[in-house]
Amino acid sequence: MMTVVNELSTWMSAAFQQVYPAADLSQVKLDVVPTADEQFGDYQCNAAMGLARLLKMKPRDIAQAVVDGVAKPDCVERLEVAGAGFLNFYLKAEWLAQYVEGLQKDERMGVSSPGVGRTVIMDYSSPNIAKPMHIGHIRSTVIGNAIDRLHRLLGYRVIADNHFGDWGTQFGIMIMGYRNFVNAEALKTSPIEELERVYRESYEQSQKDEAWLNQARTELVKLQAGDPENLALWNKFIELSKLEFDKIYGRLGVRFDLERGESFYNGRLAGVIQGLIDRTIAEESEGALVVRLEEEKLPLSIVRKSDGGFNYAATDLATVLSRVEEFNPESIVYVTDERQQLHFRQVFAICRRMGVTVRLEHVWFGLMRLPEGTFSTRQGNVIKLERLLDEAEARALAIVKETSPEMSPEQQKEVARAVGIGAIKYADLSQNPQSMITFTWEKALALDGNSAPYLQYAYARIASVQDKYRERFPGKDPSAYPIRLTEPVERKLAIRLVRFGDSVAQAAAAYRPNYLADYLYDLAQVYSSFYQTVPFLKAEEGVRESRVRLCALVAKTLRMGLNLLGIETPERI
Ligand code: ARG
Secondary structure: OOOHHHHHHHHHHHHHHHHOOOOOHHHOOOOEEEOOOHHHOOEEEOHHHHHHHHHOOOHHHHHHHHHHHOOOOOOEEEEEEEOOOEEEEEEOHHHHHHHHHHHHHOOOOOOOOOOOOOEEEEEOOOOEOOOOOEHHHHHHHHHHHHHHHHHHHOOOEEEEEOOOEOOOOHHHHHHHHHHHHOOHHHHHHOHHHHHHHHHHHHHHHHHHOHHHHHHHHHHHHHHHOOOHHHHHHHHHHHHHHHHHHHHHHHHHOOOOOEOOOHHHHHHHHHHHHHHHHHOOOOEEEOOEEEEOOOOOOOOOEEEEOOOOOEOHHHHHHHHHHHHHHHHOOOEEEEEEEHHHHHHHHHHHHHHHHOOOOOEEEEEEEOOOEOOOOOOOEEEOOEEOHHHHHHHHHHHHHHHHHHHOOOOOHHHHHHHHHHHHHHHHHHHHHOOOOOOOOEOOHHHHOOOOOOOHHHHHHHHHHHHHHHHHHHHHOOOOOHHHOOOOOOOHHHHHHHHHHHOHHHHHHHHHHHOOHHHHHHHHHHHHHHHHHHHHHOOOOOOOOOHHHHHHHHHHHHHHHHHHHHHHOOOOOOOOO
C-alpha cells in the first residue's frame, strides 16, 4: 500500500511542476505531512513558503494557483489555502473507509517497503569485555534495537553487529588484577561481578603504583604479541563476559546477526594505516601518526600512537572498510552516548578522505539521569542492569496482582515480566534520545500516562471488547460489514490508523523511535475517547460491527507498534 504522505507528496510535486514548469523545484521541500491539529485538515504542505523566495511571489498566491489550476487527488475532498500560504488537505470519508478496509487485509498495516534491496549495518550495544556495562550501553541496546526493528519492517536487510570492545588497554590491567586478586569461588557464582571487582582493584592499584602500571602495559604488549598464557586469559574474559551479556540480551529480546569485537579487525589495522600514509592522508607528528582535519573544522585525529599502538580510531576505520567490502551497505549506523560525537565525526571525515561513500550516521543520546537511590548504583553511571530488570519485574508484579487478582500466579509473573521490561524500554524510547532525561519508576510504570503499561493495558482492554462481541454474537463475523465512519471520533480514529505507516517510516528515517512512541500514545488516547463517546455492543447492527472492526485495527496497530519498540503485548493484564 502507498502511504498517504507518499501519495499526497507525489501529487504535490507534480502539481507545483505543472503550475511552475520553469522553477527548479529540487531546492524546495515539497513534502506533505500529517497535521497536528485537525482544524487545519488531515494533511498539510508548507512548500509555498519555500517557493515564494524562489519565485519571488507571495506564498498565498502560489498556493492558490495550485488549488485553482490542478485537479485534486482522488482521495481529497477539499484542498484549502490557509494562513500565510499553507495547503490543507481534507480526505474524503469514503476514501478513508476504503483505505481502512485495506489496512485490515494488509499484514503490514500500511507500512511500505522502501528498504527492499538496501542494506543497513547497525552497530549498537557494543559493551566492553571485562569492564562493567554502563547505562550508555543499555540505552544503546534499547534504542539501537528499536531502530533495527523499524528498518527490518521497512524491508531493509539489517545487519546488527555487536561491536564488543575486546581489545583495549583494559586487558593489561585486567590480567594483572586476575593474577593477583581473583577469588575462584566468586568467579564461579557471579563471574562478571568478580571480573569487575578485579578490574577495579587493579585499576586503582595502577593509579597509585607506577610499577603496577608498567607491568600492566607489559602484559598488554605480551597479549598483543600473542603470548599463549595471556591469550588464554583474554579468551576466558571474553567467554565469561559474553555469557553474562547474553543473559541480558535474552531478557531484553535482543539478538545480533554478528558479534565481532574490535579484535576481529586486528589483522587489518596495519594495512589501513599504511594506506593513509601512502595517500598522504596521515602524517607523522611527534612520533604519532595523525590526520589533520582543519578543513573539516575538527581537531586532529591520532590514528597510531607514538608507541606504535593502534587506537580506537584506527579500529573504527578498519571496521568501516571491512564492512563496506563484505556487505556493501547503503549506510552504517552507530548508536552510542554523546561522549563519542567527536570520535565519530573524525572517523567519518577520514573515511570521506579515503573515498568511502557509504552513508555514516552517528545516533547519539544523552546520558539518563538516575535519581539517587533509584538503582543499586556502584559508581557513577554504572548500574547493575540485572537488578534493574529484576526490580522492574517485581514492581510490575505488584501492579498485575492488583489489576488481575484472578490470574494464576504463573500467568501474573509472565505478564509482569512483559510489563516490567516494557516499562524500562519505553521510558527510554519515548524520549527524544538527545534530551536529558530522568528515569523514575512512577512514570515508567504509570497506568495512566505515557508509559508501556498504559499502552499494554489499552491493548488488552481492546482485545476484551472483541471477546465480548464474540460472546454476545456467537458465530457472527464483523468483517462481513463495511467500515463506516460517521461520528467525528470515528473519522479521527481512522486518520490515526492511516498514519501508522508514515509514522514508522518517519521514526526510522530520523532514527527517532520516540516518534513512533508519540504516535502510539496519541492513538491510544484517541481510541479511549472513541470508546467513551460511542456505544459499541449496544449500537445498531452494522454500526456495531464497524466499530468492532475499528477496535481490532487499533489492537493490531498497537501490537505492531509496540513490538517495533521491542515491547511485548500480553492479551491480558
Ligand atoms: N565499545 C564502545 C564503548 O563502550 C562502543 C563501540 C561503538 N561502536 C564503534 N564501532 N565504535 O564505548
